[in-house]
Amino acid sequence: MLVTALNNHIGYDKAAKIAKHAHEHGLTLKQSALELNLVTEEEFEAWVRPEDMTGSSA
Amino acid sequence: MADTRIESDTMGEIEVPNDRYYGCQTARSLINFDIGNDTMPPGVIRAFGILKQAAAKTNVALKQLPSEVGDLIIAASQEVLDGKLNDHFPLRVWQTGSGTQSNMNANEVIANRAIELAGGVLGSKDPVHPNDHVNRAQSSNDTFPTAMHIAAAEAMVHDLLPSVRALRVALQEKSEAWAGIVKIGRTHLMDAVPLTLGQEVSGWVAQLDACLRRLDFVLDDVFELALGGTAVGTGLNTHPLFAQMAADEICNITGLSFCSAENKFAQLAAHDALVSASGALNTLAACLMKIANDVRWLGSGPRCGIGELSLPANEPGSSIMPGKVNPTQSEAMTMVCCQVMGNHTAITIGGSQGNFELNVFKPMMIHNFLHSVQLLTDACRSFREHCVVGM
Numbered sequence: 001m002l003v004t005a006l007n008n009h010i011g012y013d014k015a016a017k018i019a020k021h022a023h024e025h026g027l028t029l030k031q032s033a034l035e036l037n038l039v040t041e042e043e044f045e046a047w048v049r050p051e052d053m054t055g056s057s058a
Numbered sequence: 059m060a061d062t063r064i065e066s067d068t069m070g071e072i073e074v075p076n077d078r079y080y081g082c083q084t085a086r087s088l089i090n091f092d093i094g095n096d097t098m099p100p101g102v103i104r105a106f107g108i109l110k111q112a113a114a115k116t117n118v119a120l121k122q123l124p125s126e127v128g129d130l131i132i133a134a135s136q137e138v139l140d141g142k143l144n145d146h147f148p149l150r151v152w153q154t155g156s157g158t159q160s161n162m163n164a165n166e167v168i169a170n171r172a173i174e175l176a177g178g179v180l181g182s183k184d185p186v187h188p189n190d191h192v193n194r195a196q197s198s199n200d201t202f203p204t205a206m207h208i209a210a211a212e213a214m215v216h217d218l219l220p221s222v223r224a225l226r227v228a229l230q231e232k233s234e235a236w237a238g239i240v241k242i243g244r245t246h247l248m249d250a251v252p253l254t255l256g257q258e259v260s261g262w263v264a265q266l267d268a269c270l271r272r273l274d275f276v277l278d279d280v281f282e283l284a285l286g287g288t289a290v291g292t293g294l295n296t297h298p299l300f301a302q303m304a305a306d307e308i309c310n311i312t313g314l315s316f317c318s319a320e321n322k323f324a325q326l327a328a329h330d331a332l333v334s335a336s337g338a339l340n341t342l343a344a345c346l347m348k349i350a351n352d353v354r355w356l357g358s359g360p361r362c363g364i365g366e367l368s369l370p371a372n373e374p375g376s377s378i379m380p381g382k383v384n385p386t387q388s389e390a391m392t393m394v395c396c397q398v399m400g401n402h403t404a405i406t407i408g409g410s411q412g413n414f415e416l417n418v419f420k421p422m423m424i425h426n427f428l429h430s431v432q433l434l435t436d437a438c439r440s441f442r443e444h445c446v447v448g449m
Contacts (some may be wrong), residue, residue: 001289008295012189016068056286056293056300 003029005048006039016036065181074181079146079174080179081166081188087159088217088261093152098160099428103147103208106164107139109204109285110192112307113300115342117194120297121278125189130172134186139311143167149426155418157202165192195296196288199326199416203284203309206424211280211314213422213431219273221438222342223261226266228446229349233259255366262352265345279331281315283308290415326416332427333409336402339430343398346437350392353445354385370448387445394437401426 006015022032029048033039039047062073067082074085111132118128137143146167153159165188172186173179186192194200235257242249285308287299288294293301305318319325359365375384404426408419 004289004294007190011187012193013068013183013187022067051295054292056296056298 002050002053005053006033009043009047010038046058060298063181068405076180077142078148079167079170080163081170083159083162084149084166085185087149087153087163091150091153091159092260093150096151096425098147098149098151098163099209099425100141100144100425101213101428102160103144103164104139104141105205105208105212105395106139106378107135107168108208108308108311109201109304110164110168111135111139112304112311113194113196113285113437114166114192115307116300116304117297119303120299122297122300123191127172127186130176130186131168131192134168134171134173137171137221138164138168142144143171149421151421151427153421155420155422156198156416157205157420159196160421161193161196161198161201162188165189168192195300196285199289200284200291200322202420203325205330206420206427207280207283208308208312208316209424210332210427211277211316211432212312213428213435214273214277214280214335217435218431218438219270221435222266222270222273225438225442225446226263226270228442229259229263229266232449233257233263234445258352262345263348265348268337269342269345272341273335274443276331276338282319282325282331283316283318284319284322284325286318287326290312291321291323291326293322323415327411327412327414328417329409329420329423332423333406336405336427338436339398339427340402342434343395343402343430346434346441347392350388350395350441353449354388357385357388357449367449370445372444376424385445387441391437391441394433397433401430 003015003019006018017035018029018036018038020038021027022029025032028036030041030044033044034041061076063076064071065074065081065085069082069086072082072085074081111124112133114123114128114131117123118125147160147163149160149163167190169183169186169188170180173182173184175277176185179182233256235256236259237254239255240252241255241258243251243253243258283305285304286293286296288296301318301322305316308316324330353367353369356364356367357369369383369385371383372386374382375386376382405423408423411419
């Protein structure tokens with residue numbers, strides 16, 4: 001559920017599309033996000049970081 | 059106009075009634091959880107209105123939400139907390155153990171009502187989105203526990219405590235009025251040594267005073283809120299100041315002394331505060347059971363029983379025995395006490411069943427807790443009005 005980190009950037013519905021697409025096609029979240037053109041690789045690397053997901057952020 | 063409209067969520071499209079503000083996830087829950095007749099208590103629905111409004115105000119103040127969107131959510135959630143939209147919350151208690159569907163029910167109703175206020179199309183999620191705006195900086199996992207504590211505290215402070223205090227006052231008056239009546243004391247149900255009837259009743263008053271102190275004590279833990287913990291307690295997707303400011307807003311709206319819990323992990327994963335508060339209700343039930351039993355035994359007869367108390371004759375007691383009068387208020391009270399003790403057992407088991415970061419017995423726990431509070435509130439009032447004052 002690392003995709004939750006994308007909520008504040010692209011919204012819940014688009015984040016859900018990435019998660020479902022990844023699950024259906026056996027892709028990583030990043031592959032799925034890039035295939036769907038919903039984030040860039042740089043954005044994904046910056047936003048989805050488990051070590052940054054353990055607390056609140058401004 | 060058609061009776062239904064089509065709404066969509068991440069699972070696809072579904073029909074929802076046109077005259078309801080709720081959306082897909084509520085509609086799905088109605089199909090998937092057609093279990094029993096127990097619906098989410100009005101106190102929990104009001105609590106969701108309170109916390110959604112507090113979250114929107116906080117998110118606007120922290121620039122996490124455009125003020126136009128925030129104002130619409132604040133207006134719509136006011137209608138929820140005022141009870142005007144209760145007909146739009148049809149979900150059962152017996153649903154997901156996190157209460158997610160009831161949180162989404164609140165998000166959907168507030169979003170659609172806000173959209174209507176803005177002149178938009180219901181279900182369009184524009185200009186107010188149920189997840190991205192109404193649920194901003196929140197998860198069901200922290201909002202439902204927050205709603206549980208708000209609903210529990212409001213019911214205890216506004217309903218139960220005044221009702222128990224009033225019963226205590228009525229019994230105190232009897233204790234004083236009966237200070238000069240000497241009677242036999244009984245131990246093991248057998249004759250013991252003398253005391254006054256006033257002294258006997260003063261024991262009941264002291265029991266109730268201790269129960270009131272216990273209720274005050276457990277309220278401190280109920281005032282601690284989970285909001286700001288989000289999915290697992292870390293506060294993911296919240297502004298660092300959100301939890302504290304949202305708790306302050308909840309204090310402003312309710313006038314009660316809520317605070318943001320220091321550790322959010324415990325607030326999501328366990329409900330020890332409610333188990334403890336239910337324990338205080340359980341103790342009150344034990345106390346009331348004793349008082350109600352003593353009252354009906356002392357009032358037994360009138361010719362062939364103990365006959366020391368004369369109980370009010372409120373209604374015919376028998377369909378076959380003419381003139382019979384029964385201690386019916388004691389019977390109602392003792393039945394309520396049994397139910398509260400049963401509810402406490404269910405709450406205790408549910409509270410013990412958390413796994414890792416979440417307890418998933420939440421709707422059952424708050425349903426039983428509020429059931430106990432309401433029964434005790436009403437039973438204390440009924441027992442006082444229809445029995446104690448007329449003794």
